[in-house]
Amino acid sequence: MVDNQAVERKLAAIFAADVAEYSRLMGIDEVGTLRRLQAYRTILDELIRSHHGRIFNTAGDSVVADFASAIDAVECAVAVQQTIAQENASRPPEEQMRFRIGVHVGDVIVEGSNLYGDSVNIAARLEALAEPGGVCLSSAVRDQIGSRLPIGFTSLGEQHVKNIAEPVRAYKLEGSPGARRTAVWARGRNKRQLFIGLFAGVALAVCAAGAAWWLHLTPAIAPNELSYSAPRLSMVVLPFANLSNDPEQQYFADGITDDLITDLSRIAGSVVIARNTAFTYKGKEVDARKIGRELGVRYVVEGSVQRSGKEVRINAQLVDTATGAQLWAERFDRDVGDLFALQNEITARVARALQSQLALAEAARPIAHPDALDYILRGRAELTKPIARETYDDAVRDFETASALDPKSADAQTWLAAVLVVRVLDEVSDFPDLDLHRAQDLDASALAAAPNSALAHYVKGQLLRAEGRCGEAISEYETAISLDRSRAPAYAHVGWCKFLSGSMDGAIPYFEQAIHLSPHEPGIAAWYGRIGVMQLLQGQVDDAIVSLERARSENARLPFVHVYLAAAYETKGDHERAAKELAEAQRLASGYASLAAVKKSIWYENPKIRALAEANFFPALRRAGLPEGGSS
Numbered sequence: 001m002v003d004n005q006a007v008e009r010k011l012a013a014i015f016a017a018d019v020a021e022y023s024r025l026m027g028i029d030e031v032g033t034l035r036r037l038q039a040y041r042t043i044l045d046e047l048i049r050s051h052h053g054r055i056f057n058t059a060g061d062s063v064v065a066d067f068a069s070a071i072d073a074v075e076c077a078v079a080v081q082q083t084i085a086q087e088n089a090s091r092p093p094e095e096q097m098r099f100r101i102g103v104h105v106g107d108v109i110v111e112g113s114n115l116y117g118d119s120v121n122i123a124a125r126l127e128a129l130a131e132p133g134g135v136c137l138s139s140a141v142r143d144q145i146g147s148r149l150p151i152g153f154t155s156l157g158e159q160h161v162k163n164i165a166e167p168v169r170a171y172k173l174e175g176s177p178g179a180r181r182t183a184v185w186a187r188g189r190n191k192r193q194l195f196i197g198l199f200a201g202v203a204l205a206v207c208a209a210g211a212a213w214w215l216h217l218t219p220a221i222a223p224n225e226l227s228y229s230a231p232r233l234s235m236v237v238l239p240f241a242n243l244s245n246d247p248e249q250q251y252f253a254d255g256i257t258d259d260l261i262t263d264l265s266r267i268a269g270s271v272v273i274a275r276n277t278a279f280t281y282k283g284k285e286v287d288a289r290k291i292g293r294e295l296g297v298r299y300v301v302e303g304s305v306q307r308s309g310k311e312v313r314i315n316a317q318l319v320d321t322a323t324g325a326q327l328w329a330e331r332f333d334r335d336v337g338d339l340f341a342l343q344n345e346i347t348a349r350v351a352r353a354l355q356s357q358l359a360l361a362e363a364a365r366p367i368a369h370p371d372a373l374d375y376i377l378r379g380r381a382e383l384t385k386p387i388a389r390e391t392y393d394d395a396v397r398d399f400e401t402a403s404a405l406d407p408k409s410a411d412a413q414t415w416l417a418a419v420l421v422v423r424v425l426d427e428v429s430d431f432p433d434l435d436l437h438r439a440q441d442l443d444a445s446a447l448a449a450a451p452n453s454a455l456a457h458y459v460k461g462q463l464l465r466a467e468g469r470c471g472e473a474i475s476e477y478e479t480a481i482s483l484d485r486s487r488a489p490a491y492a493h494v495g496w497c498k499f500l501s502g503s504m505d506g507a508i509p510y511f512e513q514a515i516h517l518s519p520h521e522p523g524i525a526a527w528y529g530r531i532g533v534m535q536l537l538q539g540q541v542d543d544a545i546v547s548l549e550r551a552r553s554e555n556a557r558l559p560f561v562h563v564y565l566a567a568a569y570e571t572k573g574d575h576e577r578a579a580k581e582l583a584e585a586q587r588l589a590s591g592y593a594s595l596a597a598v599k600k601s602i603w604y605e606n607p608k609i610r611a612l613a614e615a616n617f618f619p620a621l622r623r624a625g626l627p628e629g630g631s632s
Helices: 022-028 030-050 070-089 118-129 139-145 179-187 189-220 247-265 275-281 288-295 339-363 372-382 389-405 410-425 432-449 454-466 470-483 488-500 508-517 524-537 541-554 559-571 575-588 595-599 607-616 618-624
Strands: 008-019 054-059 062-067 099-111 114-116 135-138 151-159 168-175 234-237 299-308 311-320 326-335
Touching (some): 008 022, 008 030, 008 070, 008 118, 022 030, 030 070, 054 114, 062 070, 062 118, 070 099, 070 135, 070 139, 070 168, 099 118, 118 135, 135 139, 234 275, 247 299, 288 299, 299 339, 311 339, 326 339, 339 508, 372 410, 410 454, 432 454, 470 488, 508 524, 524 541, 524 559, 541 559, 559 618, 595 618
Parallel strands (some): 099 135, 234 299
Antiparallel strands (some): 054 062, 099 114, 135 168, 151 168, 299 311, 311 326
16 A cells, blocks of 8 residues: 555755764764754754754754755855854864755655655755855755845856766855844854753753654654745746657657757746756656646746658747646747757747746736846836837836845846846937946946856947947857857847948848747847848848838837838838838937938948948938938
């Protein structure tokens, strides 16, 4: 009967601590070391309880506890180290003890009051990697914490630890998020030390006589039921199903899954279940709500691959594990061609779409007390709307609120910088110089904190482009693409910068790549518009009108689209439509009040581009009725 019982599992934050050099201390003074350990254990036990943890295993100098929240576990770890440091300061060197602590989040097996599994073992291995007085975290813990605690992390890289097949990415923790709780302990510490001093001898005798009895009773104590709230942006990518008749095509479906796990892991703040766990569901009928409970995730990404001859069809969908509702789905039909290139294209497109959909889903959740990450997600959701002044203004407010709630959040700083600079570039800023100056400071700070941030490099490219330094901007955009190949706008901006630098051949394909990668991008109107600009300046008037009208149909609130349509219509002899478009451009932006104002744009600083504008653009605006003099 026992063999048929279901194994109970849960997701937990595991806290493992031991005493550095405990064997040496016992060799010097066995009784004294044991007595001091009891005093220090009193500190650990109280702090673990006050941070909502539960001790489920002790052996010698080690303590293992579980927490429902990674934040509670890390705050407890720091509080322990702070309080132990204070305790050591009041003792002579020979009586001091220093602890090492490891913290990991993962799936554990529940058996009575005890917990088992690799997650417990990983926490113990991380503890061994920690310095005396230090805390070592896994990347799973680091991802769940995000920017929610005022602490720093130092990467220790991938660590190969005993009896764990896959390497563990580890981080050394720095900072003091537990200070507020440490103070509660510190106020009563002197009284407890007096109590410990008076009764240490008696306690030692009692502990020695009753240890076996206490350990015997401990498993019978019913553990507290620990609730777990799935982290925001937490997901699992289930193995894509191979619907082809050819089982040999399974490698292609698995490749799509692997690449998606990698690409989605790059989303700031995301928690993506590792491949080995995800692939345990391969070939099984699964229920998204059950998976959500088992893995502690909010979303499931699933799909299928079907290949027939030279055609391949990929279906992908995003499912909310709380309700089982499908939030997004898309189908991709392609010629096989270069299979590796196709795999890259599909995964990049899905990753790009999911970045927007996840932000929308998170922003739509009702939250009583939103924190910095909630406001970041709300701002990102605003940016999924078409380009407009109020869209950018609302996003700025959200990101400013996030920064106020968490001044150390590099994500909040970078997103705020991104909006400030883009509203300047899209000609909807009331104070462009101020916005650019703020964006420069914010992005410099974000890059210092996160030098491998694709978004921060992208924003730096935007700033350089706003200053007319297109050659330098291209390098930053390409860096952003290398860090996140799904960053579609970076492709478009590389093409635009190449054009503005005078490299006109090959510029339009970059825009086509961006549109292909993200056909529902909020900025797609601007991309079509810039294609139209390039076509008009090069004398391709009919093609330019097609592109510019497509841009206007996508978003009628972009001033440059109207002014270039005015020039295009005037070139074709349609003066009435040209005058109408020119009036609309002037209504939307003051920079089109005169030809002199138009000529000030950094778009025409390159001699090649200015020569084209003098031949094909400026004369048409004169004929359309734009006055020569004046200023913007």
